[in-house]
Every structure is written in C-alpha cells, then in structure tokens.
Amino acid sequence: MTKVLITGGGGFIGQKLARRLAADGSLRGRQITAMTLIDLAEPKAPEAPFPVRTLAADISDASAVAQAYEGGQDVIFHLAAVVSGAAEADFDLGMRVNLDGTLNIFQAARRQGDSPVLVYSSSCAVHGGEAPDPVTDGVELNPQTSYGTQKAIGELLLNDMSRKGFLDGRGLRLPTISIRPGRPNAAASSFMSSIFREPLQGEPANCPVSRDYPVWHLPPRMIVEHLLHAATIDGADFGPNRNINLPGRTDTVGEMVDAMTRVAGPEPAKLITWNADPVIEKIVMGWRQRLLPEKAVRLGFRAPDSFEDSVRWFLEDDHRDVAQS
Structure with a gap:
C-alpha cells in the first residue's frame, strides 16, 4: 500500500x-x-x-x-x-x-x-x-x-x-521544459515554450534572445x-x-523553430517576433546549456530523440483543441 x-x-x-x-x-x-x-x-x-x-x-x-x-x-x-x-x-x-x-x-x-x-x-x-x-x-x-x-x-x-x-x-x-502548456509564467525560460505554444495555436509570440541561443530542454x-x-x-x-x-537535448532556438516548421508547416514560425529583452538575456545567459549526464544515463534516464517529437506531443496532449475536446 x-x-x-x-x-x-x-x-x-x-x-x-x-x-x-x-x-x-x-x-x-x-x-x-x-x-x-x-x-x-x-x-x-x-x-x-x-x-x-x-x-x-x-x-x-x-x-x-x-x-x-x-x-x-x-x-x-x-x-x-x-x-x-x-x-x-x-x-x-x-x-x-x-x-x-x-x-x-x-x-x-x-x-x-x-x-x-x-x-x-x-x-x-x-x-x-x-x-x-x-x-x-x-x-x-x-x-x-x-x-x-x-x-x-x-x-x-x-x-x-x-x-x-x-x-x-x-x-x-x-x-x-518545452513545450509547456497553458500561458506564459514568470520563469525566465517561459519564452522557450511560448514561442512554440502560441504560434502553434495561431497566436503571436516574442523571442527575447537570438536564434543561435542554445537550449537544454x-x-x-x-x-x-x-x-x-x-x-x-x-x-x-x-x-x-x-x-x-537529467539527460536532455541541446538545440538552438533557431533549430527548434526549424523543427516546429517541419512538423507544423511554415505558418507558425511567421508569428514569432525577435525583440531582445536584456533582463531575460542576463538571466538565461548565466545558465549552462550543454551537459554530459553520464550518471543519469547509467541509472536508466534517457534523452529525447528530437524536438520534432516535442512538437508532436504538444499537439497530441496540450494543444488547446485537445484540452477542450
């Protein structure tokens, strides 16, 4: 029990x-x-x-x-x-x-x-x-x-x-964690979900960092x-x-946007704006985005194969149409 x-x-x-x-x-x-x-x-x-x-x-x-x-x-x-x-x-x-x-x-x-x-x-x-x-x-x-x-x-x-x-x-x-469902929150990393979540649901979103910013996700x-x-x-x-x-993937924001496009077509990416935010940049630039978690792998934890899977899983699990059905 x-x-x-x-x-x-x-x-x-x-x-x-x-x-x-x-x-x-x-x-x-x-x-x-x-x-x-x-x-x-x-x-x-x-x-x-x-x-x-x-x-x-x-x-x-x-x-x-x-x-x-x-x-x-x-x-x-x-x-x-x-x-x-x-x-x-x-x-x-x-x-x-x-x-x-x-x-x-x-x-x-x-x-x-x-x-x-x-x-x-x-x-x-x-x-x-x-x-x-x-x-x-x-x-x-x-x-x-x-x-x-x-x-x-x-x-x-x-x-x-x-x-x-x-x-x-x-x-x-x-x-x-990307792609988070719901709405943006106060996390400095919130944009790493919102730039995919909102466009996949037909809404605009801003990315406060450059396309070459790497994300451990x-x-x-x-x-x-x-x-x-x-x-x-x-x-x-x-x-x-x-x-x-934990094992994860390191992809740049640009690579993640390209993965979204391969799954969902070109329209969502057109809804992303690229206006820098110095406050967010200062916080996230202090994080490490490349890790070698060998111990976790030995313990049976695993990394995702691609960000394309993350996009598909969001559409299956957390897209607004799914949540409301």
Missing part, C-alpha cells in the same frame, strides 16, 4: 503526474491507496481508483505542510517552487518558498520517522559561472541566480538528510517519466550524491 503526496499539484507537471499515477494505480510495485495534492490554490483532483485529497496550502507555512502529511506519506514529489524570474525579482519570496518551504517539506518527511522516498525537483540553474562547458557529473555548483542558489541549497539538504536516514531523497536537475511527457523512474530506483544506486543532471 502506498500513499503519495505531490507539492505543486496544481501546476501542469503536478497535474500530469497525478493523472498518470491515477491511471497506473501503483508505484514502486505497490498499489496506491491515497494521493494528496497541494498548491497555493486547491488543485484539481484527477479521476482515480483511490481517494484523492486536494489542499490549498503555502509550503512556507509549516503547519499547512504538517496537514498535508497527516496519516503519513510513502512517496513525496516536491515540485512546488517560485520560478526563476520571480525568484530573481523578489529575493525574499524566493527564499521563503524555495528554501524555507523546501525545508518544511523535508522536515515533515523526517518527522515521519520511516524515511519516505522524496523526489526533489531541482534545476540545471544550479550550474553556471566557472562551470565547464559541457558540464560533467561531479562539477561543483556555481549558480548565477537566486533561484539556482535556492535549489542548490535544497540539494545539499537532500543529500545530508538522506545520509542521516531521515528521508530517501532523489534530486532531479530539470532542463528547460526536455518535453513534459519525459519529465513525468523521469519523475516516476526516480521514485522507483533504489536510493542506494544514486550513491553519495542523490542529485543528478
């Missing part, structure tokens, strides 16, 4: 993950008996063969986190965060949610006393500065944004609390697969560092 908690359960990845778990009905070889979704606004509950509890909760409030843990949790997916652009613009907000909130999630898992599995959503933004190009496994973290710094601190806490046996942690450094389908895979691996297989760089 397995109980599952998803923080950020109202977000698009949290919702996709919840629907997948509801469809599978099991995790780590055991039947799921209950699932809890928490977010700032009460998340939507998927149809499931087990009870699904939804809570509106701020993870920076320790008492609200304690409520989410009532009855104990066997597997926790910690996805909730203030995204990169918002964390850079409001340092205190980023610290409160990304650092204090993460510590609340970890401490609540510790208080259970039975070392639950905890999958932590980190970010490739922990790399930067003097990191080599490409980034290899074992490179020291050198984030160049407040968001990356907050995620890096979370990684160190995850390692230490796993070492102490308080929890069974696994940290995934997510690449840019993964599609939503594969993010969900990686989260589930991380939860099923034996924690000891991660070794002393429980945090890994």
Whole structure:
C-alpha cells in the first residue's frame, strides 16, 4: 500500500503526474491507496481508483505542510517552487518558498520517522559561472541566480538528510521544459515554450534572445517519466550524491523553430517576433546549456530523440483543441 503526496499539484507537471499515477494505480510495485495534492490554490483532483485529497496550502507555512502529511506519506514529489524570474525579482519570496518551504517539506518527511522516498525537483540553474562547458557529473555548483542558489541549497539538504536516514531523497536537475502548456509564467525560460505554444495555436509570440541561443530542454511527457523512474530506483544506486543532471537535448532556438516548421508547416514560425529583452538575456545567459549526464544515463534516464517529437506531443496532449475536446 502506498500513499503519495505531490507539492505543486496544481501546476501542469503536478497535474500530469497525478493523472498518470491515477491511471497506473501503483508505484514502486505497490498499489496506491491515497494521493494528496497541494498548491497555493486547491488543485484539481484527477479521476482515480483511490481517494484523492486536494489542499490549498503555502509550503512556507509549516503547519499547512504538517496537514498535508497527516496519516503519513510513502512517496513525496516536491515540485512546488517560485520560478526563476520571480525568484530573481523578489529575493525574499524566493527564499521563503524555495528554501524555507523546501525545508518544511523535508522536515515533515523526517518527522515521519520511516524515511519516505522524496523526489526533489531541482534545476540545471544550479550550474553556471566557472562551470565547464559541457558540464560533467561531479562539477561543483556555481549558480548565477537566486533561484539556482535556492535549489542548490535544497540539494545539499537532500543529500545530508538522506545520509542521516531521515528521508530517501532523489534530486532531479530539470532542463528547460518545452513545450509547456497553458500561458506564459514568470520563469525566465517561459519564452522557450511560448514561442512554440502560441504560434502553434495561431497566436503571436516574442523571442527575447537570438536564434543561435542554445537550449537544454526536455518535453513534459519525459519529465513525468523521469519523475516516476526516480521514485522507483533504489536510493542506494544514486550513491553519495542523490542529485543528478537529467539527460536532455541541446538545440538552438533557431533549430527548434526549424523543427516546429517541419512538423507544423511554415505558418507558425511567421508569428514569432525577435525583440531582445536584456533582463531575460542576463538571466538565461548565466545558465549552462550543454551537459554530459553520464550518471543519469547509467541509472536508466534517457534523452529525447528530437524536438520534432516535442512538437508532436504538444499537439497530441496540450494543444488547446485537445484540452477542450
């Protein structure tokens, strides 16, 4: 019997993950008996063969986190965060949610006393500065944004609390997720979805960087697969560092636009404008976009074959016509 908690359960990845778990009905070889979704606004509950509890909760409030843990949790997916652009613009907000909130999630898992599995959503933004190009496994973290710094601190806490046996942690450094459904958000990387999502739905979008800007990316389908895979691996297989760089693809924005054109024809690309944004450029230029995640590959994680697949999957899964049908 397995109980599952998803923080950020109202977000698009949290919702996709919840629907997948509801469809599978099991995790780590055991039947799921209950699932809890928490977010700032009460998340939507998927149809499931087990009870699904939804809570509106701020993870920076320790008492609200304690409520989410009532009855104990066997597997926790910690996805909730203030995204990169918002964390850079409001340092205190980023610290409160990304650092204090993460510590609340970890401490609540510790208080259970039975070392639950905890999958932590980190970010490739922990790399930067003097990191080599490409980034290899074992490179020291050198984030160049407040968001990356907050995620890096979370990684160190995850390692230490796993070492102490308080929890069974696994940290995934997510690449840019493209193509995200929904609307643009405050992430500095938001344009890396909007320049495809909006044109594919007949709407204009601006690209604030040049065509030759490289992007380390993964599609939503594969993010969900990686989260589930991380939860099923034996924690000891991660070794002393429980945090890994996920496999992804590095393509330039121009190459991604060309891939979209091969799938959807020339019309969507005509809706993209190319007006530079110095604020966005300063943030994203500090990220590393070429990585060699050999450890993750050994653990069974995989990279996408092409951005063309990402475009096809968006049209199948998240295009407005699909969502409304």
